[in-house]
Amino acid sequence: DTAVSQTPKYLVTQMGNDKSIKCEQNLGHDTMYWYKQDSKKFLKIMFSYNNKELIINETVPNRFSPKSPDKAHLNLHINSLELGDSAVYFCASSQYRGDTEAFFGQGTRLTVV
Amino acid sequence: EDQVTQSPEALRLQEGESSSLNCSYTVSGLRGLFWYRQDPGKGPEFLFTLYSAGEEKEKERLKATLTKKESFLHITAPKPEDSATYLCAVSMAGGTSYGKLTFGQGTILTVHP
Numbered sequence: 001d002t003a004v005s006q007t008p009k010y011l012v013t014q015m016g017n018d019k020s021i022k023c024e025q026n027l028g029h030d031t032m033y034w035y036k037q038d039s040k041k042f043l044k045i046m047f048s049y050n051n052k053e054l055i056i057n058e059t060v061p062n063r064f065s066p067k068s069p070d071k072a073h074l075n076l077h078i079n080s081l082e083l084g085d086s087a088v089y090f091c092a093s094s095q096y097r098g099d100t101e102a103f104f105g106q107g108t109r110l111t112v113v
Numbered sequence: 114e115d116q117v118t119q120s121p122e123a124l125r126l127q128e129g130e131s132s133s134l135n136c137s138y139t140v141s142g143l144r145g146l147f148w149y150r151q152d153p154g155k156g157p158e159f160l161f162t163l164y165s166a167g168e169e170k171e172k173e174r175l176k177a178t179l180t181k182k183e184s185f186l187h188i189t190a191p192k193p194e195d196s197a198t199y200l201c202a203v204s205m206a207g208g209t210s211y212g213k214l215t216f217g218q219g220t221i222l223t224v225h226p
Contacts, residue, residue, distance in 0.1 A: 031212065
C-alpha cells in the first residue's frame, strides 16, 4: 500500500495546454508539499499545505495553482504550459511542518513539447 | 541567504572502500538536517534526521554526523547496492522559511564491484 502516490507518473503535453497532477497520502500526515526537480536533479520546494491551509508559496509563476480538498490530498494544476515547465514534480508529506522527515511520492515526469 | 552545499558532486568507490560525503550549510536557525537517498526514477527516501551538533545516527553501512556548520555521511565498506544520489536537506526554524526543506544538489555515489 503506497504511502504517497502521485498520478500520472508520466505526462507529455503540448505548450499552452492545462494539466493537473494528483497526490494522495495515507499516512495521516498534516503537511503536504510539492517539489520540482530540474534536469540537474536540484530539488526545490514550490508549495506546502498544512491541514488544507497554504503555508509556503515560493516564487512560482501564477500558472501553477495547488489545491488541497482535504488533508490527505494535494493537487497541482498548471495552466498554459511552457517548455521550461518540463521537470519531475514530487509530492511529499510529513507529520508536522519541517520537524519530521518527509515521505516522497514516485514523481511525475512532465515533458512539454 | 540560506544555502546547502554538498560535495563532492560525484564519487566513485570500489566495493569495500569507505568514504564520506559532505553537506555544509549556512542557515539562520537550524531546526533539523535530513539525509535522503534517491534511486533513478524514484522519489527521495528518508535516511536520517539530525537535530543538534554532536548528534550521530547509524543505519547499516551508513553513519551521519552533525556539527554547527556541516554534516557528514560516512559509508563503511560500501556495496554496489549503495549506489544512488544522496541528498542533504535542512529545515529552518521560524520566519517565512519555517516548514520547508532546502536541499543541496546531491552527491552521486557509484560503487563498483
